[in-house]
Amino acid sequence: MVFIRALLSLVSLLTLGAAYSAVSDDTLKSFPSPSDEFNIKTGKILAPILRTRVSGTEGSTAVLQHFLDFFKNELPEWKVELHNSSSTTPVSNGKEVPFVNVIATRDPPSTGVGDVGRLALVAHYDSKLTPEGFIGAIDSAAPCAMILHTARSIDKALTKKWAAGDGADDLEEKKGVQILLLDGEEAFQSWTATDSLYGARALAESWEFAYHPATSTYSTPLDSIDLFLLLDLLGSARPTIPSYFKTTHWAYKNMAKIEHRLREHGLFKSSPNHAAKMAKRENKKKRKEPYFLPEAEKDHNAFRGGYIEDDHIPFMLRGVEILHMIPSPFPHVWHDITDDGEHLDMDTVEDWTRLVTAFAAEWMELEGFFDVKSEKREEYTEKSEFGIP
Template structure:
């Protein structure tokens, strides 16, 4: 006859799928997700403004932005482990000189775990800017996505700590599938002369190759760092108004649908500031109508969607590889990719106008909120956010919210 302790263990194991299994996060949690405050201000924002500088690989601007990332994690998120992956390569414009490329890997794993034991939700953006035109900023490409990922890391950090502490207290840490979060800030995505297989993706190609051959200790759950990537979620060209992002790959359409469902819920809850039906915008329209003596009720407008392919069927996916970007060296090695990049591209793509002044900051914040929600749901953080604190800090939104922030024009096909 089994002992009482064995029976308790068996019963606890049976309940795990319901206690710690994947489940959607609640509306209360979505409402409690922290916003960036002024951290996305293009002039003084603690997260975004230091990235809005020319940062061509191998230049002082690139090093300054890399230091900004390091300082952020060291000072704000000390539980995250930082690692640099270095490589060098000549480029068509370097005159035979090798240019250094530095990838930053920030990882938060459950306490007490060893290399090779943890599968990762891997959030990715490139931080370099284009070599030409001179002094190009690249706000959507990809300063804003980098700032979004910094916000995501900060937003889920305390909830991760609470979850893992609770699991340790309950003795469940070794029973659940180990999951962690990894942020890759990649260097050298841009071409120096023209996009080719060798003049592009310098950092991504070096990191994918390195991780493919870096073998974890024997008996590890994951043989290599590459195989520990459960999902490679790549953000690029985000921050212009009215984006539309297709679902590019059939094998990760399920994850696209999860994110799309979260977008719909956040919009219904009034959390999307770029929405024409956000409470601040409805209040503005009501105030204007009142000033004109119009007593008609303010009607809501058709709600747009960033992720418009929720109902896409398997038969509608083409065999092409999508848009060339940092995911390619990883996907070629079997990594599952969710590519969040608009199609059509923003009209400012590779133009001098791709600067802070042309960002739509409501849209930037909405993307940050959506990716935070996705990460929170992936990491099963329901019940570990400080909902009461969020409610205390919420308050009403001013009708003059973010006055002075300007929006970009709509996009056209390339």
């Protein structure tokens, strides 16, 4: 069964790769900055997540309510569901700890159950039990904030595209976006197959047998995930993200192309060649760019099957295709009390947000549906392997 799903998933990815459409330079430049909304003290998106939020605690409930309020007030067109489960942990003395996953979905209107393939944007929102007072800014408050900002940034363009009827009668064009904010990723004592990934394991197991109607395009919610884009440990300066999986290397390359374009246009604030940094330097000579995604040229024979255990594992084992955005090596603040808002590199956080937004916009083929200020819009055409004009 897993082999059949993997084969069908590969065919689906080949189709998606052919349909993937780059956005123009004007559109790339038009994406909104999170700015004050990512202020670590007062920002309405990020600040409420920067607190202890161990699964089953008051902090977790407060952050969950923040997510629900955000979708209610900012993204009312999204369908929001909660997936509840419970489990004992090595430190709960036999007591069941509740885990709550947030599932937010935006599909084209008038589509049937099981007829939409989705880009899943995923992060975990719980924080680690130890050390006491651990915030987990990169792990993964900042990634959650990036996803929320991305969803709002593309929301109006999705509405415009679907209102225009683009691809409405084409089954292959029925693409949606799904956000999974997962609970219980962290181990309570030490990382094992049973003390970790509580929410992800429960959701993947539930979805495996949640069958859609027999006439549906996709048989289960798992099959409906065209790509599971997982963000973790993002927000420290100079991250290096390998390409972990051969079958999604094409998607990694597309994201790398976007990164190259953003840097070329001076839109990456963390770049040593950003105008604000260049203005402060006596030596105006350009420095080497520290690319987040350096393995676009990776040969297919170089994939050795290694990966980092994370929330994608229960989904990957059931045939879901994964694009894992996690640095290797890990940032130095990983699982340290210093992983807090003050130790985030905010330029890097903002750059990741713009990169993920652009990737989602290209995946959903939203060129022409954003409010672009430039009066003259030229279609983007790739002129090099990395799409640099």
